[in-house]
Amino acid sequence: MIILEGRGLVRHYRQGSRSIRAVDGVDLAVREHEALGLVGESGSGKSTLLRLLLGLERPDSGELYFRGRIMNGRDGKQRNQFRREVQAVFQEAAASLNPRLTVKKIIAEPLQNLKPEFDSRRRLEEVNRILLEMGMQHGDRRRYPHEFSGGQQRRIALARALVADPVLVLCDEATSGLDLSVQARLLNLLLDLRESRRAGFLFVTHDLAAVRYLCTRVAVIYGGQIIEELPAAGLQEPLHPYTQALLAAEPSLFGAAAAPLLTGEPPDPAAFPPGCRFHPRCPVMMERCREEKPRLTGVAPGWRVACFRVNGSCSTGKGQE
Ligand SMILES: Nc1ncnc2c1ncn2[C@@H]1O[C@H](COP(=O)(O)OP(=O)(O)O)[C@@H](O)[C@H]1O
Numbered sequence: 001m002i003i004l005e006g007r008g009l010v011r012h013y014r015q016g017s018r019s020i021r022a023v024d025g026v027d028l029a030v031r032e033h034e035a036l037g038l039v040g041e042s043g044s045g046k047s048t049l050l051r052l053l054l055g056l057e058r059p060d061s062g063e064l065y066f067r068g069r070i071m072n073g074r075d076g077k078q079r080n081q082f083r084r085e086v087q088a089v090f091q092e093a094a095a096s097l098n099p100r101l102t103v104k105k106i107i108a109e110p111l112q113n114l115k116p117e118f119d120s121r122r123r124l125e126e127v128n129r130i131l132l133e134m135g136m137q138h139g140d141r142r143r144y145p146h147e148f149s150g151g152q153q154r155r156i157a158l159a160r161a162l163v164a165d166p167v168l169v170l171c172d173e174a175t176s177g178l179d180l181s182v183q184a185r186l187l188n189l190l191l192d193l194r195e196s197r198r199a200g201f202l203f204v205t206h207d208l209a210a211v212r213y214l215c216t217r218v219a220v221i222y223g224g225q226i227i228e229e230l231p232a233a234g235l236q237e238p239l240h241p242y243t244q245a246l247l248a249a250e251p252s253l254f255g256a257a258a259a260p261l262l263t264g265e266p267p268d269p270a271a272f273p274p275g276c277r278f279h280p281r282c283p284v285m286m287e288r289c290r291e292e293k294p295r296l297t298g299v300a301p302g303w304r305v306a307c308f309r310v311n312g313s314c315s316t317g318k319g320q321e
């Protein structure tokens with residue numbers, strides 16, 4: 001069952017005379033119990049898309065559906081259910097922890113709002129339970145955020161997101177900016193959580209290795225658009241040249257980077273090239289890719305690709321956006 005879905009989402013930012021096309025026509029659905037990875041280079045629109053999906057920002061066009069019903073800002077009941085069921089963890093997790101509150105207060109707060117039927121004793125039990133689940137100690141609940149390392153602060157933010165048993169958790173760069181060993185521990189924790197919890201996850205990251213490790217399904221974003229959507233097993237042999245290049249750019253187990261297929265810079269979101277947005281960097285670019293835009297087209301169950309090399313006939317037409 002689809003819990004959260006964006007259809008035709010567009011978000012452009014005005015910056016002087018420039019229009020930054022951060023998210024430029026995205027359809028994306030997150031299902032119950034799945035772990036969907038959203039990958040792409042820095043600046044490709046991942047965080048903006050996440051804010052749109054969370055309703056933190058309004059799209060210029062497109063709609064949001066929650067449990068099959070269109071999101072309507074005026075429907076208080078729907079908004080409350082959304083708040084109960086959908087939680088988010090941002091990269092700046094540490095900054096989102098109130099420095100004046102103990103860990104217990106921080107984690108118990110969503111319970112007070114979302115599970116008012118719990119008395120203080122039950123809340124304490126839940127806080128202790130989630131701390132253990134996060135690999136922390138019961139005693140940690142009496143301490144303050146600044147007493148913890150970055151990785152632990154990220155766990156506290158995760159604990160707060162998970163304590164009220166959400167249906168969906170959206171994580172923006174949940175592991176980036178941490179030491180590799182801390183990242184590995186956090187990834188293992190997330191993997192355990194994915195298996196032990198009924199929750200579905202959306203992991204937003206530029207780290208394809210993390211996605212391979214954690215996810216059941218992957219969406220690849222380039223220049224504000226999804227260019228490939230595939231089952232995680234498909235990452236063995238992705239079809240879009242950009243996804244292939246991302247994979248090849250990943251450091252191998254032996255420490256050396258594989259063939260550097262990905263050359264050039266990510267596109268300027270205020271001046272995308274015509275045709276396929278990836279064509280200036282594409283190693284297998286064809287003439288038509290300069291002018292025509294490939295459409296995201298199904299190639300197998302759960303697998304869609306926007307590339308003329310893969311599905312030659314599927315364009316949105318010359319010059320058309
Ligand atoms: N509030 C904003 N105002 C102006 N430009 C923005 C804003 N938020 C994001 N952008 C721009 O939109 C593009 C996509 O950004 P973002 O969604 O943060 O990408 P990612 O998370 O993939 O790195 C970038 O060019 C970024 O500079």
Ligand SMILES: [Mg+2]
Pocket residue numbers: 046047048
């Ligand atoms: Mg981001």
